[in-house]
Amino acid sequence: MTDDMQRLVIEREVLIEAPVEVVWRTVTEPDQMTRWFADRVELAIEPGAHGHMQFGDQGGPVVVQTVERPTRFSFRWNHPHGEEPVAGNSMLVEFTLTPEGDERTRLRVAESGHELLTWPDAEKARYADEHQEGWGEFLDRLVTVLVMHRSG
């Protein structure tokens, strides 16, 4: 797997006052997923399983990638185009659950793009070495520039 080389695009996290097993079920069980994610979820929670998620009148295929109960869960999706999600055309959503004591869990989500996966390995390695900064800094700079342009 080349996941380590892939650059994260969006990363968010939240601290939850519940044990990791409870959070795991909330994140992964299809009937729970319909309460925070899609309107309809058909998915078996096992690596390689193909499923479907429906958002209103739009829907698309989903492929489960990693299932390491109760700490790691990831899937690929290609929304809203509906093509079969593979490394070259889809977004990877990765959940990481970290227990912090018996009754508290840190939940992190990262959604990353497919772009780097299509680059030759040597370039990927170089990019990974060179770039530590994520979206935060980039967005900050963009916002600064936009404000400057508008007021200038």
Added chain:
Amino acid sequence: MTAQADDELWAAIADPSRRRVLDLLVSNGDVSASWLAGHVPFSRQAVSKHLVVLEQAGLIRRRKLGREVLYQVEVGRLDQATRAMTDLAAQWDRRLGSIKRLAEAAHAETQRSKGEGRDE
């Protein structure tokens, strides 16, 4: 914004090296590919490749000045990109917030059942 245009924009800025090129254009404006190549740790060819992708996504535009080609950012398109990124981040914040509420409610329910002397 069409899904196609959205995809191009996304692909263009998803790459960290291209973001670095874009950052340089944002802070220095109106510069040539050679100047950019002198300010990044990758090759002139890589810079040219990134410029093509950024231009196709509408994030930058070129103009000729004598024999030189100069590049600058398209502010409107950058604005669009910024909003697309912040929207996506906000969407995940909402989803994580829902997961938190659901998991904490489920946990509280289990605790209550235990308190009533029942097994889980």
